[in-house]
Amino acid sequence: MGCLFCAIxxxxxxxQIVYKDEDLVAFKDxxxxxxxxxxxxxxxxxxxLTDLDEADTELAGKMILLAGKLAREMDIAESGYRxxxxxxxxxxxxxxxxxxxxxxxxxxxxxxx
Ligand code: 5GP
Ligand code: ZN
Numbered sequence: 817m818g819c820l821f822c823a824i825x826x827x828x829x830x831x832q833i834v835y836k837d838e839d840l841v842a843f844k845d846x847x848x849x850x851x852x853x854x855x856x857x858x859x860x861x862x863x864x865l866t867d868l869d870e871a872d873t874e875l876a877g878k879m880i881l882l883a884g885k886l887a888r889e890m891d892i893a894e895s896g897y898r899x900x901x902x903x904x905x906x907x908x909x910x911x912x913x914x915x916x917x918x919x920x921x922x923x924x925x926x927x928x929x
Pocket of ligand 2: 819820821822823860861862912913
């Protein structure tokens with residue numbers, strides 16, 4: 817079975833792309849949990865956060881920097897926002913391709929699970 821987010825990164829499955837470069841793609845979540853809900857993914861298939869290694873340090877940094885840049889672009893930098901990475905079954909990860917959630921545009925709850 818193919819990977820959904822690899823297919824989105826390759827343009828084989830449509831998504832509302834908000835940013836792309838040679839390493840990363842960012843697109844709107846299909847089932848947004850807040851007015852701004854963007855997923856930032858590496859183009860390369862990495863199943864989850866645990867599969868990142870030292871060689872991916874720059875890639876991981878780029879993902880976080882992009883989140884801040886998109887927050888500014890989406891005009892939620894000042895009001896505030898949240899970054900989430902779910903990893904593994906009990907972490908609530910549903911799609912097995914690493915993704916960083918950028919959530920904002922409303923008052924988010926205080927609970928972390
Ligand atoms: P996870 O629970 O794995 O951290 O989050 C997966 C996210 O992917 C969910 O928020 C879900 O709404 C989103 N998602 C699942 N399928 C698709 C899709 O086909 N397109 C888009 N844009 N988002 C998706
Ligand atoms: Zn993938």
